[in-house]
Amino acid sequence: MEAVLTEAVALLDVAGEPALTFRALAARLGGGVGSIYWYVESKDELLDRAADHVLADVLEDTEKFVDDPDPIAALRGIGRTLYDAAVDRPWLGRYFMRNTEFQPNSLRLYERVGGQVLRLHLKPRESFHAASAVVGFVVGLAADMGQEPPEEVVSGALDRGQFMKRVVDQWRGLDPAEYPFLHTIIDEFEGHDDADQFRAGFDLLLDGLRRQAAR
Amino acid sequence: MEAVLTEAVALLDVAGEPALTFRALAARLGGGVGSIYWYVESKDELLDRAADHVLADVLEDTEKFVDDPDPIAALRGIGRTLYDAAVDRPWLGRYFMRNTEFQPNSLRLYERVGGQVLRLHLKPRESFHAASAVVGFVVGLAADMGQEPPEEVVSGALDRGQFMKRVVDQWRGLDPAEYPFLHTIIDEFEGHDDADQFRAGFDLLLDGLRRQAAR
DNA sequence: CTCCAGTATCGAACGACGTTCGGTAATCGA
DNA sequence: TCGATTACCGAACGTCGTTCGATACTGGAG
Numbered sequence: 089m090e091a092v093l094t095e096a097v098a099l100l101d102v103a104g105e106p107a108l109t110f111r112a113l114a115a116r117l118g119g120g121v122g123s124i125y126w127y128v129e130s131k132d133e134l135l136d137r138a139a140d141h142v143l144a145d146v147l148e149d150t151e152k153f154v155d156d157p158d159p160i161a162a163l164r165g166i167g168r169t170l171y172d173a174a175v176d177r178p179w180l181g182r183y184f185m186r187n188t189e190f191q192p193n194s195l196r197l198y199e200r201v202g203g204q205v206l207r208l209h210l211k212p213r214e215s216f217h218a219a220s221a222v223v224g225f226v227v228g229l230a231a232d233m234g235q236e237p238p239e240e241v242v243s244g245a246l247d248r249g250q251f252m253k254r255v256v257d258q259w260r261g262l263d264p265a266e267y268p269f270l271h272t273i274i275d276e277f278e279g280h281d282d283a284d285q286f287r288a289g290f291d292l293l294l295d296g297l298r299r300q301a302a303r
Numbered sequence: 304m305e306a307v308l309t310e311a312v313a314l315l316d317v318a319g320e321p322a323l324t325f326r327a328l329a330a331r332l333g334g335g336v337g338s339i340y341w342y343v344e345s346k347d348e349l350l351d352r353a354a355d356h357v358l359a360d361v362l363e364d365t366e367k368f369v370d371d372p373d374p375i376a377a378l379r380g381i382g383r384t385l386y387d388a389a390v391d392r393p394w395l396g397r398y399f400m401r402n403t404e405f406q407p408n409s410l411r412l413y414e415r416v417g418g419q420v421l422r423l424h425l426k427p428r429e430s431f432h433a434a435s436a437v438v439g440f441v442v443g444l445a446a447d448m449g450q451e452p453p454e455e456v457v458s459g460a461l462d463r464g465q466f467m468k469r470v471v472d473q474w475r476g477l478d479p480a481e482y483p484f485l486h487t488i489i490d491e492f493e494g495h496d497d498a499d500q501f502r503a504g505f506d507l508l509l510d511g512l513r514r515q516a517a518r
Numbered sequence: 519c520t521c522c523a524g525t526a527t528c529g530a531a532c533g534a535c536g537t538t539c540g541g542t543a544a545t546c547g548a
Numbered sequence: 549t550c551g552a553t554t555a556c557c558g559a560a561c562g563t564c565g566t567t568c569g570a571t572a573c574t575g576g577a578g
Contacts, residue, residue, distance in 0.1 A: 182450065188474070199484050218503075221504025221505075224444045228443015295510075300510070326564080335528035341526060
C-alpha cells in the first residue's frame, strides 16, 4: 500500500497527472492492473490518498513555524511551504481535504493553520473564515499557477521564453486606449516570477488578517 | 459555431463537466461527432472557448461596478459576480485566461479588474500583483468550493445535510487536545455557507489592498 | 453548363483509459 | 487437512477523444 502511493506520486511528479494510469502504475509496481484495486476503490481515492501522502512532508516542513512569536509570520511560513509543494503538483489542490476520512494529513495541516489563527483571538466565525481563506488562497493559486503549459511548450516545440514572448506580443498589439491596465503592467508581466506573484498576494491577505486581529 | 458553444455550456451547466462529451454534444446538435472538429481542434480548445463564452455574461454583469466612487468597492462587486459565475462551473477556473488568443473576454475581465487597481495609484509591479491576486483568489476559491460533491451525494443516496453531518461527526470524534482549532470552529462549519466564506476571505484581501494603497 | 476548390458534415474505426470479474495462489488458525 | 481470508492477476467491457476517408453542397471561373 505504501509502495502504491509512493510510486503513484513518483509517476505524478515526473510526468504530470495524465501519466498516472492504472496500467502505468501497475507496470512500475511490477504487478497487474487489477491488483491496485485491492488497495483503492477508484482513481479518485488513489489521488485522495496520494495527496495526503505528499502532505506528510509538508506537515514536517511546516512544523518549525508553529512556535514563531508572530502568528502572522507563522502563517506566512506555512502558506509558502504549502504553495511550494502544491505548485509543482496542480492535482494536489483539487484533492486537498476532499475526503478527510482518507486524509488525516489534510486535516492536520488545516489544524496547523487554524492553530495560528487561534492566536489572533478572533471570534469563532472569523477564525473559521480566516483559516479557510488562507488555505484556499494558497491551494487555489497554486492550482492556477501550476497548470500544465500549452502543448507546444510541453512537446518542446516552443521554449517557455518564446511562448511568453508570443503572449506578450499579442497583448502589446492591443489598443492601449482600450487596455490601459494591460499596457501598464506588461513589462512586469514579461519578466515576472510566479512565486513572487503568489507571495505578494498572500501578503496582502495576511495584512488584511492582521488588521482584523488588531480590531 | 455559436450553437456549438451554447450547447456545450448548456450541457456543462445541467450535468457537470463529465457530461460534456463529443458524442453527447453532437447528439444535442443533431449532427455527427466529427463535425465538431470543424470548429474546434480539441476538447481543450472547446473548453477554452466555452469559458470565454460564459465570461461574456460576467462582463456584462460587472459593467455597473466600474464607475463606483470607491475602487475597492468596485473590485468587491466584480469579484463577487465572477465568483457566482465560477462556483457553479468549477471548470471555468481551470480554463480562465489559459489561451488569450481564443479568450478575448478573459482578457477584458482581467483588464476590468486592473482598471480599478489602477485607480489605487500603486507602482506597476504592485498593480500587477494586486490584480492577479484578486482574480486568482476569486477563481481559485470558486474552483475549490464548486467541486463536485462525493458520489454518494450526486447519486442521491445521501442528502447534502446528511453528508455534512457525517463529516462533522467524524471531526467531533477527534481528540480536542490534538485538534483545538477544529473543535473551536466546528459549529461554524456545520451551518456555514460557502458564499459567506468566500466573501469574508475576499474582504480580508481587499482590506489588505486598501491598506497598501493608503501607504 | 462544366468544373473545381473550398466549406461543411458525417460516422466507422483506433487506441487508451477506468473499471469489473472470474480465477489463482499463498497463508493460517481450527 | 481444510475452509476462509488475503493478495494478486489480466482478459474483457464500455466509454472516451481523436483521426480519417467519404460525401455532399456551394459559388464563381472558364
